[in-house]
Amino acid sequence: MRVTTTVNGTERTADDVWPGESLLYLLRERLGLPGAKNACEQGECGSCTVYLDGEPVCACLVAAGQAIGREVTTVEGLADGQSLHPVQEAFVEAGAVQCGFCTPGLVVAAHDLLARVPEPSDPEIREALAGNLCRCTGYEKILDAVRLAARRQATR
Amino acid sequence: MTTTQTGARTAGRIGDNAQRPDGTLKVTGEFAYASDLWHDDMVWGVTLRSPHPHARIRRIDVAEALAVPGVSAVLTADDVPGENAYGLEHADQPVLAADVVRYEGEPVALVAADHPETARRAAARIRVDYEVLPALTDPRRALDDDAPEVHPGGNLVRHLRVRRGDPAPTAPVVVSLDFEVGMQDQAFLGPESGLAVPAEDGGVDLYVATQWLHVDQRQVCLALGMPPGKVRLTLAGVGGAFGGREDLSVHVHACLLALRTGRPVKMSYGREESFHGHVHRHPATMTYEFGAERDGTLVYARADVLLDGGAYASSTAAVVGNAGLLGLGPYRIPSVAVDAYGVFTHNPPCGAMRGFGCVQAAFAHEALMDELAAAVGVSPVEIRQRNGMREGDRTTTGQVIDSAAPVAELLERVAAMPLPPPLETSDLRNLPGAVGNTTHGEGVRRGVGYAVTYKNVGFSEGFDDYSTARVRLQVVAGEAVATVHTAAAEVGQGLVTVQQQIARTELGVERVVVVPADTTVGSAGSTSASRQTYVTGGAVKAACEAVRTAVLQRAAVALGGPVAGLALDGDKVVGAGGEVLAGLADLLGDDAVEETVEWRHRPTHAVDPETGQGDAHVQFAFSAHRAVVDVDVELGLVKVVALDTAQDVGRALNPDAVVGQIQGGSAQGMGLALMEEVVVADGHVRNPSFTDYLLPTILDMPPMRVEVLEYADPHAPYGVRGVGEPPTISSGPAVAAAVRVACGRPLRRVPIRPEHVTGT
The missing domain is CATH 3.10.20.30 (Beta-grasp domain)
Structure with missing residues (x-):
């Protein structure tokens, strides 16, 4: 087909x-x-x-x-030419990437969350990312990354 | 000569939070993992696996499979040109089963086709005539006289005896328990994958996700009957490992198909096959006894540890080594008697997973330590501090701990961390069961639990544990560039970042390129045992030092003065006061200075076969956890509210990455305590999927406070201490202890299930 x-x-x-x-x-x-x-x-x-x-x-x-x-x-x-999207930038800066296999999915899920809810609370972040498994980080730095991306987007 | 002061030191040296060099590629989706590889003209390989835990193969008929349009090869054991055997420590595992299958999921045949679905459908048309045989699936029966033999020579892989002190000790307070630990899966997200490309010289190039390229190469060569020069391995992007990539997976299979078809062959497991395609953490059955004075001071300890190794040896002997040598925990114990056994069964093979033998034992010794605390009437923190190891103490094998052993301080630190606020029931998301709306707070009890551990760093018991690094310094387009080449596997932990940081520190340059790991440079040893920052870090440091010495000698000649006092900074050679004496561009011109160094840590030694005594380890790493849980004691649901930890890392070369390791390791330990188990019934895996094998999600994980102590190990490069494994060992027992406190039940098995909590 x-x-x-x-x-x-x-x-x-x-x-x-x-x-x-x-x-x-x-x-x-x-x-x-x-x-x-x-x-x-x-x-x-x-x-x-x-x-x-x-x-x-x-x-x-x-x-x-x-x-x-x-x-x-x-x-x-998601990136605009050579410049990373703020969510991508935040994942790198916050140390939310280890092996990185979960990262593309989490980046898209976080991108979607911040488009809907620009300033999410921690429980909202957890709910939104609950369908994305990560085996390396224990999720703490992923939360950090989403918080950082939200702050960055708010100031742009 | 005019002199100028150089500016601020290069950023991204050791101790800085340098960012990953592969971070951008990983967030844009461009990083090439093993399962992303693609080659013109490639075909797909798939594996046919045994549906039986134990059976004789009477006959294999591949005719129908070969007739499927699109199929280019179907291979069986007869097509293995070299030895049909591989294994990490003993080559006891067939590349493809020849006469007998010994576990469900054992590879039997291979198919290559132009589409993976075509290959799978063809594999389903291979007719294997099995005579099903009785399977030994209870490890407690493995050493019985009438047990079926999994391999000729009996079912014992290793028995380790440790004896120290009084052979018949007595004590006024005696506590004991039995404990069971279920089978945990590494559950790395990137499935086993590789691409084998046949080469013009008749050899093969293999791009594969692994933890140790050279040990893979040795095994692939044996099976292909080829010399190392014809089997070249390159590390493909690794999507996590955690021990599960120490053993071979697609390696030989992809090479066999590539050599047969003359075309590049890609193999990539689906998740179900991944559960069958790698070893798991050994399930354990343990009996422990502590004897103590009335104040809780330990007098003796006894332990009997039985590890189910499954059908093949893998690294079971070394896991038994750890469980036996370290399995009484980080405590001072005058008299000990430990017997640790690893046995063969027809269950899935077990081998390496983060924590390696210490994880299982820690659940038992920490549960028993809480029993002892209760028996003598002191707190869990106090009993551990009273018995905790200190620098200068001897381990249960008589080895003197010759660097920091801050057990008491680690406990003090986790105990002093603020506790989370009391349960707030107005938001369902805070409750066990959460928006499942299973409780509004009634029946919910809070518990707090503690645990400590110590773990050996690096390979032990006399293993020649070395790494090789090649470092080159040259000036490219006016800029000094250092190139670091090792065979060390970056699996996500951040070794590539640390290699850059070390080179920047030692050579003063900003630009450091870490080239892909492959077998054209010497072995780096395994990415396991929390060893790579120590050992490959040590090798990179030593190679950089050799390069620096060569460059400075050249500078001294050019400047007509002594080497003493010269240093590298930025792209310059500077004097003792930081004054610039020469530019590297002028000094080196088009020359490259390159050095290759093989670096070893202090030797370790085999232990006495009768007593288990000896200096088996090079370094110990300590951590403590405190877990806080809310438990719905009526439904058995658990919510972990906090999981806080303190760990001595010697020296944090990249503090953020260290914290990331500790948080991720803690999550894996929590997973084993509460939800992660490969359920095996009669030799069959019942839950080979992420639907049925539960992993902690972001909703399951609590906030984690991490305190990092840096008591430098004077014997290690920069004072580093391995980081990756301790958190996986102490987190689970702390969670289990907290659940025990909350529900008041003994909970002598992990993962803890709701029915254990409720006693129903």
Whole structure:
């Protein structure tokens, strides 16, 4: 099957897509965008979080065919050219990145949270990121990063 | 000659919170993890695994699988050109099972195809005729005379005896307990993955996520029947490790398929396969007894520790070593008798995981320490301080602790930290069960628990534990650049950052490039045992010193004066007063100064086989935790409210990264205490997914206060002490202790389940 979808603002087409393929496989293996990660592939870890028509989804739970004619934004599409998005900057600065495998998903989830709730409380941050597993950090520095990003966005 | 003072020292030296050099790539999604690798013309490899814990393979028929369009190879044991055996310490594990399978998930055959789904469907068409055999799945039966033999020669992997002091001690106060620890999974998020590329010389290049490239290379060479020159390994991006990547996974399989098909082969496990594709933390069955004076001072300790090694040896012998040599905790004990056993069963193989044998033992000795405190009427903090090791004390193996052992101070510090406010029930999110709305505070009890640990740093018992570093200094486009090359695996802990910091400190340059780890430089040893900052850090420091010496000697010749008093700072050679004497650009021109150093820590020694006595370890690291929990004692639900810790790190080369290690390690210990268990029934893993194997989420983790002590170890580079493992050891027992206090039940097994808390 042919899949045509808009990814990070550009229309992309893939041919010979097997109908059982996920959006995650389409992005990673056919469109050269491996930023969304393949940690559990059943919607438990959030490491493959991308936007589908503006809504954060687990790309592993979306069939590639469901993305036809829709807009996908991945972690690769968040930075503005060479300059990192404040959420990305904050993750680096706060030490929220260790192995980093969870990071793309968490960056998208935090990006979504701050777009909806510019000044989230700690409980709100925890609720919003509860679908994203991290095995390295114990989450403390991820909270630090989201707080830092919120402050940065407020002053811009 | 005119002289000028140089400016402020280079930022990002040791002691600074330098940022990760790979941080930007990781937040933009551009960092290439092993599962992200891609090659023109590549095919996908998949593994067919045994559905039985123990069976004889009568026959394998691959014809139907080979006939599937898109399939380029199907391989079985007959296709392994070298020895069909690998293993970290003993090569007892077949690359592909030949006649017998010994655990559920053992690799039996491989398929390569142009799409992973095609490969999986073809693998399902391989017909394996199994004769199912009786499985030994209870480790307590492994040493019985009538137990099935997992391997010829019996089911004992190692028995370690430790004996010290009075062989028949008595004491006025005696406490004892039995304890069980379930099987924990490392649950690194990046699945086992690699890309094998066949080379023109008939060899193969393997890009793979691992913890120790050279030990992998040795095993791959053995299985392929090739010399090391033809099997070149490069570290691909590693998505966490925690011990689970010490053993081989896709390595040989991907190489076999690449050599057979003549095409690059990518293998990447799904999560279910990952649960079968790496070793786990050993489940433990333990019996402990403490004898003490009436004031709680320990007189003797006895321990019997049984570790289920599963079907293959992996690192079980070394885990038994740790459980036996360190398994009584950081206490002064005049008389000890420890027997630690590792046994074979037909359960999944167990091996390395963060904390390595100390984690299991700590749950038992810390639970028993609380029993002793209660028996003699002192507090949990006091009993530990009274018996805690101090510098100069001897361990249970007779080794003198020759640097800081601040057990009492660590406890004092965690005990002095502010306690969280009382439970505020107006916000459901604060409660056990949270927005599940299972309680509004009725039946919720608070508990506070303490635990301490010590852990060996580096490889022990006489292992030749070294690392190799190659450092080059040259001037590129007018700027001095240091290049650091090691084979050390960065797995997320931040070793790449520390290598840069060390080079900046020793060479005074700002720009330091850490090139990818591969096997074209000597071994760095394993990224495990909390050892890399110490050992590879030591190697990088030594190589930088050698480079610096060479450059300064060259400067002395050029300047016509003595070397003494010269130093490197920025891109300059400076004198004793900081005055600039020469620019590196002028001094070196187009030359590069390069040195390679193999660096070793002080030797360790094997222990006496009868008594377990000896100087087995090079360094000990200590930590203490205090956990505060709210427990719904009616439903058995637990909310951890605070998990605070103090740890001596010798010297923090990157304080932020140290805190990150401590927080992450604490979370893994908490996970084992409350939720993480690979459930194995009759040799079958019942929960191989992140749906059914529960990991702490951001909602489960409490705020964590961390106090970092820096009592430099005079024997270690910069005074560093290993950091990564202690927090994983002391956090879990502190949580378990807090839950015991809250619910009033003994809780002699972890992970603690709701029915244990309620007693129903």
